Amino acid sequence: RWYNEVEKFDYMEFNKVLDTFSNHSTTIINYFEERLTNASAESFNAKIKAFRSQLRGVADLKFFMFRLARLYA
Numbered sequence: 113r114w115y116n117e118v119e120k121f122d123y124m125e126f127n128k129v130l131d132t133f134s135n136h137s138t139t140i141i142n143y144f145e146e147r148l149t150n151a152s153a154e155s156f157n158a159k160i161k162a163f164r165s166q167l168r169g170v171a172d173l174k175f176f177m178f179r180l181a182r183l184y185a
Contacts, residue, residue, distance in 0.1 A: 159184055
């Protein structure tokens with residue numbers, strides 16, 4: 113692989129790029145081969161964050177979970 117060649121030269125500038133690629137290579141390759149992303153999960157997380165900001169101070173966890181399920185399930 114290309115990053116093995118870059119690693120041989122020991123360029124300090126590329127160490128972070130190499131680490132990122134080696135840690136996330138499966139995800140990166142999945143995107144290019146299957147066009148798979150985590151966009152739907154990120155969108156859902158953003159909706160939950162917005163929902164939480166609207167219901168700040170709600171002490172009843174059951175009510176919070178009920179409202180969350182009713183709106184986004």
